[in-house]
Amino acid sequence: MGGEEGIGVTTGQPNLYKQDLSKLDVTKLTALSPEVISRQATINIGTIGHVAHGKSTIVKAISGVQTVRFKNELERNITIKLEARVTESTTGELAELPGDTSEMPISSDKRARASTGQSPPPTKRVRRSSSDDKTSEDSAFHETMIEDDDSCTQQQDDLIKDDEREIYKKYGLKKLSIKLNDIYKTGDTLAITPEIYEVERILDKKIKDGETLYYIKWKNWSSDHNTWEPVTNLTDCPELLDQFETDRTNLLEKFKNTENFYPDVKALEIHMKELKRLKKSINDVEVEETSLYKNLRTHFKPNAEKNVKLIERIKAGIIHSMYCSSRRDQLDSLQGWETEINTITKGKPVVTVENTVDLEVTPQDFYYIDDYLPGAGVTIPDEPPIGCECDKCDAKAKCCYAQYEGGFPYTTGCRVRVPPGTPIYECNKRCTCPPDCKNRVVQRGSMVNLCIFRTDNGRGWGVKTKKLIKKGTFITAYVGEVITNEEAEKRGKEYDAAGRTYLFDLDFNEVEEQCPYTVDAALYGNISHFINHSCEPNAAVYGVWIDCLDPNLPKLALFATKDIHKDEEITFDYMCQTSKSFEKKKMTTMVELNASNEARLAGDKEDGIVQIPDNKTKCKCGAKTCRQYLF
Template sequence: MAEARGMWCVPCLASLEILQELCRTEELTCAALGIGRGELTEYEVEYLCGFKKEKGTAYYLVKWKGWPESTNTWEPRRHLHCLGLIKQFQEDQRAFHVQVKAARKVKLNHCRARDQGMAFTEYVVRKSMHRLALKCWEEQLNRKKNHQGKILVENEVDFEPPPLDFHYINQYLPSRGINLTREPLVGCECSDCLVEKCCPEEAGAKFAYNAERKLRIAPGKPIFECNSCCRCGPLCPNRVVQKGTLYDLCIFRTSNGRGWGIKTLQKIKKNRFVMEYVGEVITSEEAERRGRFYDSKGITYLFDLDYVEDEYTVDAARYGNISHFVNHSCDPNLQVYNVFIDSLDTRLPRIALFSTRSIKIGEELTFDYQMKGSGDVSITETSETNGPSKKQRRMECKCGSASCRGYMN
């Protein structure tokens, strides 16, 4: 269901299968439902939900894409050319048996083989539907993001679905009454911004990057990048944050109760820009009101923009980008910096996350919600659902680092 700005959305009451069947009946295509021209005229395996052997022949129960479950059919292995789905089915089968064995050890499962077969069918169908929902969300996120890096979604821990009331945005979204002026009044005329007197020096700051766009200033120092009025081109070394995330990242479900997290799918070198923290810009008074509500729910995503004045706050609870899912750590690999590009309003800096050390492929990305040593920015984390907060009750930290403080705020 489409959402008007400022309004809440509600989930559709019709199931995915019903909507797909309606599309097929009416001969309509819908990318969001996975119904293209091919699905209207051809049969495609959506997932496998059963297995049996008859007279030495292996059969799989097939759920056909765009067709209701009532049309599922048993097909011999030789008819199927979906090796990936067969492998996935076998992995689910092994995972299910591991769960059954674990349950037996604590005497929680005494069901017969027939009951286990029914339980496995239910498990594999639920798992397949869950993967389809995550895949649909992944495609949606990649359609909405405007940066180079791809976004993947992974959950091999539980059946937690995509968040229903989270909307991906690429830049600050001002709440009513807040004006975010993005048009600069003046720009540099440098032919080589790295050696000439450029935007940072005009603002009384140090040039933040070297020739390879690697950060070279200490935490707490502001970053002033060249803006849309500057004569330097897109290859200028002083254009980094504005180019967006360059790395492929994965939203994944953590296994220790910290909710969703972010891991990198590419190696990230030290002092490199990774992502920007964006959300809805609200007043500090509104942040106090929302903070009380978030406290009652044990969640919050409030980030104070207190570089000079504590007038505005970024709330990434409903509107945000991939940084919405970054977890806290007492030994983080990301550091927050205040950035100014088109707007020089010191009340409204952009928030950029840079790597503090070399980060390996598959490593989770984290930052310290208390932001020690990062200047005037002050934030803390509160909950499983990953978010910095204003004033919160003390919450236990689960980062697992050797230097863990025990609490996140």
């Protein structure tokens, strides 16, 4: 190697000198520095027998040869790592380095073969040696060389890309580029695409856990490999699915037409009662129709004799299949309604819905609301003119209730303490007391768990409690559309003709004889819409004033008049109001009922049949003191 710091000739060539690397300042090296050797010298450097004196050495060569042969390698960095081990010479022979190398493994870094001299070189890798063979001096020099090596990478890559484009254009080559991502850092997972199989035939159908499954025969697979598959797995075969369903429907309709067998809802509900009698689950709607359609195919076999028992089995299978379908739709409907109700009530109260009696579904002509809905010509003010300034409202404070000459309506446990008919004035939005004030019961909402259920004695829907309700506890408000007296008279005639009524007169104002407003819960209402009447009720309605202090527009609140046990139905007396105007209507009704009873007892039942007055609604409460008629 040539250098200014040579200390003597090392070979027969006078221009080669031994170089002291410890005094070499690599930061000052340029392409024309004497220490820099040409590419040709670098290629033949393996023949130099004295290299590094057994030490691991890094030689950085920058080509300074300005020839056509090496024009594409101007300023190219060539890093050669010479280890203290056997190295392959240019002649293919092994050149021995000074030192004992007999136990060292033969190792060499081979450079990737370039395609016509145009492909980019492989990424340079620094191979680490053991700490025993590598000095700190060499390590520092090695790191410096790597940093310098990066300085020309961009120029080198640009030259290679230009050459590559020419080769691709000349020979019409296509380039394949694969982008690799570090999935450890990105968190990506390998998606395994499932194999696709072809459906040959659909053999059967069943419903399990609410999901429809089809029994599939796969093409080119034996029947041992048949499987039950959800419809989501059966892609691109709608024709097979349609044909399967059509064939089953046609077979079923053929039997119905032949036997004139068309079960109605009543037949399905009889089947439901039979299941209950046999103590079987009425909610087991995962019907298995394999036997049904097998029997149908047997029945319609050519030249098959009529089998009465087989026909009865088919009829029973059809009824059960229809029941399961209807019950499944019903349960879905009731569950959706329950979710809708609890979304509106926000858990005050918590409401569940159940029907274990018949196949009646969600009421279609009823809209659930949680407060009064003003009707035509009705305005409900909600800005109270006055409010209390109490820090703590109780029986000793001169609170809102005291301004109306009433006693404190609630106990310390927030249960009503005054008798039905007593007006209740709760603290309102102008009061300074906190939300947990003892005089803010109705406005905080119901804290009970209620259930809308289907009654088994012909009274339609009812309401029961899922937990014990103590006497005096607030149950729910009676809400609906607030209409004028004139509109109430008009609707009342229609409701009476239909044998039902949801009209509740707001006649709690004892100063005036008239009743200007009525609550109609027929179309709009809450859970109180489903609370039935009883002549021996366990709840009563109170008039409560909160933000609206109009004496003709109180809130209607139902409180328990006795302890109501779990699963006990909640009822109130439709005829029980304490205003003077309603007492007159109640008295008139009672006189008419007594007259009807006297006429009946006098013998108005020639055929042994009790005659019910046409203008009266029969009471079905079943209480011992039942008045027989509602109104």
